[in-house]
Amino acid sequence: MELDLWWLLLFPAFFGLGWLAARVDMRTVLKQAKSVPTAFFRGVDALVEDKTDIAAQALAEVSRQQGSAPELQLTLGKLYRKRGENDRAIRLHQRMLESSDLPTENRERVRFELAQDFRKAGLVDRAEEILLQLLDGNMGLAARQQLLDIYQQDRDWTKAIETAKELRSDAHSFQHEVAQFYCELAQGEVYRSNLPLAREHVAAAFSANRKCVRASLILGDIEFAEGHFEAAIAAWQNIEKQNFNYLSMAAERLFDAYEKLEKPLEGIALLRGYQKTFPQLELTDLLYQKLATYEGEHEALLAVRETVHARPSLMGVYRLLEAQMEDLSPEGRLDTEMTRALIQKHALRLTVHRCKCCNFRSRAFFWHCPACGEWESFTPNRSETH
Template structure:
């Protein structure tokens, strides 16, 4: 009996081997057949994309999509149209897909999501929002909420943005720094309208969302100063040092004005001198030079700017140093010095820029919200000399 079983096993092994070989052959033939069935236009389009020839790629993929009913190919073509700024073509393509009775029900939300992006790119934000709101109950709810958050920021609808960010909050991303900025936008608007109570409430909400929000402290100081609470304003602005000392640059002139209002300009100068000594990267040398010159005289201002430039050389500092020495020069040398000062000033204005730490976008103006990548609180408050 045992011998008979061994013989059966010996006969089965070659059979298993033959079946495996046959299956592999069948699979390989199927793969080769599928590869040969891919239209040549698809490869032309793919090659054009690699070469960044989006116009050629769009034309090639369009020809293939007319021959093929593959949804993924149509979606890719729609994205390509959108990237090229051909929003009308993308909208027509996705609308045609939605009108097709062959489109599976489970894929309709995917096409609607693409259509919403088409509308948004075309500037039809209301229509995009209408579609995205309807997607919130489906499988694309997360992506739809992210798109809506971008739309609400674009429309400056900060209350809706706050609510949407709250719905997106997770262990991986709290959105706290972003929500704090939304509340700051509301606080700034209330402050412009002299609604100090509302502004205070929004500032409190901003600090509750992110206690490190330097902008909230900056606005709180503005509220206190506007209401005549000068010492409270000073305390609010000084609190920025513990949150993010780099933003003291934005509070420096406010702090001096507050001390000046209290009749203590020298205390304001001393405070700013201390900040500059502790944090030499703060862009307050020019401000301090003017205040020292006004209250302590040109000689003291010259000593200050010379010390500051030697500690941290910069084009703007050199400009002020040349200006401070002009009065000591005879007319001939003064003419040369003025020419040198003008050249330094020109280059300082060209090179001194605020820079986004996320996308490296550069601007002479300061933004809380980067206009290039949309990141909040990413702009350097202190300009840097960049070639």
């Protein structure tokens, strides 16, 4: 019974100690808050308002007051770099590295930031030199990612392949990118007419990614250049299994191969089949031209009318009006020509390729998005959009 009474007496003591500890902690927090310079809060407020010039001035003032504060100086360096003040960022990070007060664990991080400063300033060689020295340390992963970006920017595809393979992980295999790098090498050899080496690079691209559409396109080009027209057709038709949306990029190549084999009507039949099966493909212009040449204007008009009614588009209407010009009176032709010119103007303005990752739009097609850097993200068939 006496033991129970003692426990009852101890409970108030425990509560009192807890209250005292809370008071001490709050006093510590308040004391630390008062010791933070006012300029720090001014800088944070400026960052929230996206006033980077004011933020940079305020944080620089705090940095001078606080002396050696690595985290603050690193933040200030990033802010300089974001504002395009690359020289100031470089000088700041170089001073940090020269300081004997810089903790060893922060030295690699500062060197990594300095490499980014040099890259942003256009001094890519100096950035690469620093990043290569960081590969075996704690910043190795981040350094390799930066190097991969540099090698893609410099179009050094051999180094890009090596670096991407080193970056492979369960989360990202980089097979998609590696296949594109081999395709870049293959395309370069095709331009130099070194077809055997180009064929080797295409085989490597397929080894990395058997569904690589671009590799099939290049392989067809190689076969066509060597006079193997049936093999070229087989390579381009393989795109239907890989990603049928890219068939429009092979359509004219396919027809040229059928022409070389003196089988143009088979080529037309194949393209008409593609258009019926995959109505989103951009084949209206090509089919109209080939049908008009080999089967006459009447067949071309029927094909265009069928396509436009099934899937209306500005360029489809443009071709439909063109196909009917001969049946119009002189006055009707003038009116129709004016309408066609207006439609063509708006079609050229609205019809674009679009990146599926960042929504960047361009009239030209890119395998590598110039905005976000993603590979094979551009829509191969242009869309009419605002």
